[in-house]
Amino acid sequence: MKKIQKLLVVAVTLLLVFSLAACGSSSKETSSSSSGGEKGKSGDDIQELTIKISHVVAENTPKQAGAIAMKEYIEKESGGKIKVQVYPNSQLFGDKDEYQNLVANNVQFIIPDMSKMVGNDPGFNVPAMPFLFKDDAAAEAFWDGEKGKEIFKRLEKDGVLGLAMWPNGAKHMTNNKKAISKPEDLKGLKIRTQGGQLLEEIYGKLNAGSVSIPFNELYTALQQGTVDGEENTFSNIESKKFDEVQKYTTVMGHTRVDYALLTNTKFWDSLNEKTKEIVQKGVDQGTKVARESAKKLNDESLKKLKDRGQTKINELSPAEIEGFKKELQPIYDEWAKKIGEDIIKDAESKNK
Structure with a gap:
């Protein structure tokens, strides 16, 4: 009888051990799948992110119009998985510290005046070259082309990626x-x-x-x-x-006066293919709106x-x-x- 009791105790103990081990494994799997980090990077799912866009000018500007267009596109196409926060008027960072905070990935996008970037690379003196471009279209074509992208690429030494030129216009x-x-x-x-x-x-x-x-x-x-x-x-x-x-x-x-849309390379490289495609298309939409807005606003202002x-x-x-x-x-x-x-x-x- 005692022998049977001992066997029952051993059996129950083993059952409890296997049950706890299974729960632990299940817990780990649940924790891994809900983190959204590495799984999102290597998988096909849209990553859950919060993106911050900071700039130093007011809301009634082409820069703000472009940033809002980015926000609306990215949030809609990601089904709300990506949240985009826009901070105008130096609410988050100002001229003096926005670049350093981009390098630190404290903000994911900034849109500085290129005149503020000449210390990073002399190529950003291009907008100040006298009578170099006859109109906005010529300036946009340059920055969209090989040599403009070459200037943007030189920022990668800082951990920064140049994505697009947003115009304010001729002075x-x-x-x-x-x-x-x-x-x-x-x-x-x-x-x-x-x-x-x-x-x-x-x-x-x-x-x-x-x-x-x-x-x-x-x-x-x-x-x-x-x-x-x-x-x-x-x-x-x-x-x-x-x-x-x-x-x-x-x-x-x-x-x-022209602006550079810049992002952090670590942030950009952390995006999986599907997420990056949505963000890039958001950048494209923001660029389109910013450029259209700049021309319209300058024409209306002259009138x-x-x-x-x-x-x-x-x-x-x-x-x-x-x-x-x-x-x-x-x-x-x-x-x-x-x-x-x-x-x-x-x-x-x-x-x-």
């Missing part, structure tokens, strides 16, 4: 002193620019001063005469009401400036533009060597 000049139609007219004027060595040399060659002032302080600086003028896109001139404190506007298109009639608008003739080109040719030649003559030649070819 034009305003001032409170006189109409500008030839290089000599700029002599002695103090012009606010975005800063950078190339722009400083351009205005130095035109015998004008180049001053760097934060954008949010510019209206007051113009109003008080701290500077005589500034250069900007039509949308920036109109939305900030610079025409209230600037008597003259010269339609020049001499330089540009508003004309309708308000507070600034005298003078559009340079082709002959007058040639006069500026001739004066700035030494600067152009010098910086073509610094940026890369092959790059400049490719950019010039997009104007055909």
